[in-house]
Amino acid sequence: MSRVGIVGLGPGAISAPDSIETWSIPWGGALTHDVYFEIHKDWRTILNEDSNYQDRLECLPLVYFIGEKPIANSDIYPLDEVTEMFGCYLESSIAYMLAKAILDGYKEIELYGISGDDKYTMQRPNLEYLIGFGRGKGLKISVQSESKLLTSEFESGRYGN
Numbered sequence: 001m002s003r004v005g006i007v008g009l010g011p012g013a014i015s016a017p018d019s020i021e022t023w024s025i026p027w028g029g030a031l032t033h034d035v036y037f038e039i040h041k042d043w044r045t046i047l048n049e050d051s052n053y054q055d056r057l058e059c060l061p062l063v064y065f066i067g068e069k070p071i072a073n074s075d076i077y078p079l080d081e082v083t084e085m086f087g088c089y090l091e092s093s094i095a096y097m098l099a100k101a102i103l104d105g106y107k108e109i110e111l112y113g114i115s116g117d118d119k120y121t122m123q124r125p126n127l128e129y130l131i132g133f134g135r136g137k138g139l140k141i142s143v144q145s146e147s148k149l150l151t152s153e154f155e156s157g158r159y160g161n
Helices: 053-058 079-086 093-104 118-136
Strands: 003-007 021-024 035-038 063-065 074-076 108-112 140-143
Touching (some): 003 093, 035 093, 079 093, 093 108, 093 118, 118 140
Parallel strands (some): 003 021, 021 035, 035 063, 108 140
């Protein structure tokens, strides 16, 4: 395992190359990825307006769930191992994916369609922590230029200039 793409639903999601393994979330966007993560405990009701959600999940190649394997093509997310490494600081589905990629030993992790702004602003610090953690371990973690992740609000890009 050397390279994985983690794909959100924001601008740039379609930029993920077909030549690498990609992970995503199953409730929106293209359902053409290799692995999906449904980390909500109440996944059966969270999208209650979508009566076909479980059917859609059953058509995907692999879906990770927390604490259960409710469908044939599922596996249990390694929450204990991830929690041992990172604590309970996991603020989004993307964070769960990034933490697992680091845990699994991927050497290159590419983030696509993850804006880090608007309604996801409160999740941004957690993703930046995980990116820093991975980079500190020598991993190559890249973020699309369209993303607000790892950017500064200062005009020059850093404080004091």
